[in-house]
Amino acid sequence: MNPIQNFHSLDNMIQNSTSTPVHHLPKQLRFELQLAEATAYLDYTLAEQHMTIHHTFVPAELRGQSIAGQLAQAAFDYARKSELKVIPACSYIGVYAQRHPSVADLLAK
Numbered sequence: 001m002n003p004i005q006n007f008h009s010l011d012n013m014i015q016n017s018t019s020t021p022v023h024h025l026p027k028q029l030r031f032e033l034q035l036a037e038a039t040a041y042l043d044y045t046l047a048e049q050h051m052t053i054h055h056t057f058v059p060a061e062l063r064g065q066s067i068a069g070q071l072a073q074a075a076f077d078y079a080r081k082s083e084l085k086v087i088p089a090c091s092y093i094g095v096y097a098q099r100h101p102s103v104a105d106l107l108a109k
Contacts, residue, residue, distance in 0.1 A: 040062055043055045051086050084106070086107055
C-alpha cells in the first residue's frame with residue numbers, strides 16, 4: 001500500500017483515550033490537537049514505506065497534559081495501519097518509543 005496515495009482512504013481523525021480528537025491532516029503531513037485557542041501538532045514526511053517524524057510541538061499552556069503523547073500515539077497508530085516504519089527524527093518520539101514497547105516493532109532499523 002502506498003501511503004501517499006492512500007491518505008484519503010484512512011480516517012482523518014483518530015480518537016485518543018481522553019476523547020479529545022487528534023486530527024490527521026494528510027495534505028499538510030501533520031497531526032493536530034486543539035484545545036481552547038491553542039494547537040499542538042506533530043509534523044512528519046513520507047518516503048517509500050517510511051514515516052519520518054520531524055517535530056512535535058505543544059504550546060506552553062497545554063504542556064503537562066500528555067498532549068505530546070497523544071499526538072505520538074496517533075502517529076504510531078497511523079503508521080501501523082498504513083504498514084509504515086517510523087524514523088524518529090524528533091527526540092521526543094525517540095523517548096516515547098523507548099517508554100512504549102508496543103510501538104518498538106514500528107521503528108525503522
